[in-house]
Amino acid sequence: MDAKDLIRNRDDVLAAIAKAAEEAGREPGDVTLTAVSKTFDAETIRPLLEGGHRVFGENRVQESLEKWPGLRESFPDLELRLIGPLQSNKAGDAVALFDVIETVDRPKIAKALAKEMEAQGRKLPVFIQVNTGEEPQKAGVAPSETEDFFRVCRDEHGLDVRGLMAIPPADAVPAPHFALLKRLADRLGLPEVSMGMSGDYEAAVSLGATRVRVGSGIFGARG
Ligand SMILES: *Cc1c(COP(=O)(O)O)cnc(C)c1O
Numbered sequence: 540m541d542a543k544d545l546i547r548n549r550d551d552v553l554a555a556i557a558k559a560a561e562e563a564g565r566e567p568g569d570v571t572l573t574a575v576s577k578t579f580d581a582e583t584i585r586p587l588l589e590g591g592h593r594v595f596g597e598n599r600v601q602e603s604l605e606k607w608p609g610l611r612e613s614f615p616d617l618e619l620r621l622i623g624p625l626q627s628n629k630a631g632d633a634v635a636l637f638d639v640i641e642t643v644d645r646p647k648i649a650k651a652l653a654k655e656m657e658a659q660g661r662k663l664p665v666f667i668q669v670n671t672g673e674e675p676q677k678a679g680v681a682p683s684e685t686e687d688f689f690r691v692c693r694d695e696h697g698l699d700v701r702g703l704m705a706i707p708p709a710d711a712v713p714a715p716h717f718a719l720l721k722r723l724a725d726r727l728g729l730p731e732v733s734m735g736m737s738g739d740y741e742a743a744v745s746l747g748a749t750r751v752r753v754g755s756g757i758f759g760a761r762g
Contacts, residue, residue: 540759542586548757549574549592552740556751559744570744573620573733575754578761581606587757588614596641596752598623600633607636622704622733622752624678627651634659641666641704641733644679646691653696664701666733667692669723671716672708679705685723702731702749713739714746721747 540548549572557567573596576584584595584606593616597603600621607619620639630651633640643649643665656662667689670679680688685703692698703724707716717734724732724747735743737756744751755761 540583542590545583545587545757546590548759549587549590552753552756555741556744559741563745565744565747569749571750573622573750573752574757575622575736575752576758577602577623577754579758581610583758584610585613588617594618594620596620596622596754597637600625600629600636603636604632625652630655631659634661634663637663639664639666639701642668642678643692643698643700644668644670644688646688649688649692649696649698653698656698662699664699665692666702666704666731667700669703669705669720671705671719672711674708677706677708682719682723686727689727689729700729702729702733703727704733704750706736707734707739714742717743717746717748 553572556570560567560570571594573594574592575596577598611617618638620641621633621637622641625633625642625648627647634655640663668679669685670677670681673681689700692700703720705720707713720734721732731749732747733750734748735751737753740751740753
């Protein structure tokens with residue numbers, strides 16, 4: 540994919556977000572597009588930065604360490620969001636590299652992140668990942684445990700929890716999952732909801748997403 544196509548795809552997604560927001564009586568500016576660049580190398584990503592895009596998501600710490608420090612040198616104002624599972628032995632690297640961690644989902648990780656943020660003097664906003672479909676193989680806290688876990692993160696570990704994030708089951712109609720995540724966030728008074736990917740981000744915007752995460756819809760199919 541060349542630079543022109545990337546920018547055009549990004550603009551098409553932004554236009555679709557704006558349309559879905561307006562139809563839902565929301566402000567288009569209340570929804571931010573995270574461009575999910577996992578598996579694509581720095582040279583593929585760079586034209587999107589040159590075209591003005593600043594918010595990116597990655598799902599692996601190691602892969603991100605290999606490509607983002609160089610890009611950040613050229614674009615210090617970019618925002619890098621971790622949207623994949625985090626192991627506690629990578630918490631230090633994650634805190635050093637990312638600007639937001641969207642996948643806090645168990646006490647051990649909450650504790651490891653708090654400790655690293657303290658040690659590095661770098662307090663990052665975080666999201667709690669919710670396993671809305673209660674799938675055994677998927678990361679995230681169960682919906683019924685979200686409130687307790689939120690209190691542990693905020694009160695025990697002092698984390699700056701800004702919102703909730705979810706990935707609905709691949710084979711399910713996503714709307715009920717989006718509605719559930721939005722309800723949980725509202726109940727906890729959390730302003731941010733990260734939901735919606737290439738196939739369903741318009742539905743997510745209709746149901747209250749403030750962050751959509753679009754990969755293949757911008758970069759094309761992953762190899
Ligand atoms: C890969 C990924 C996305 C983007 O998926 P696409 O279908 O390519 O848009 C969004 N969220 C998470 C957590 C991902 O891992």
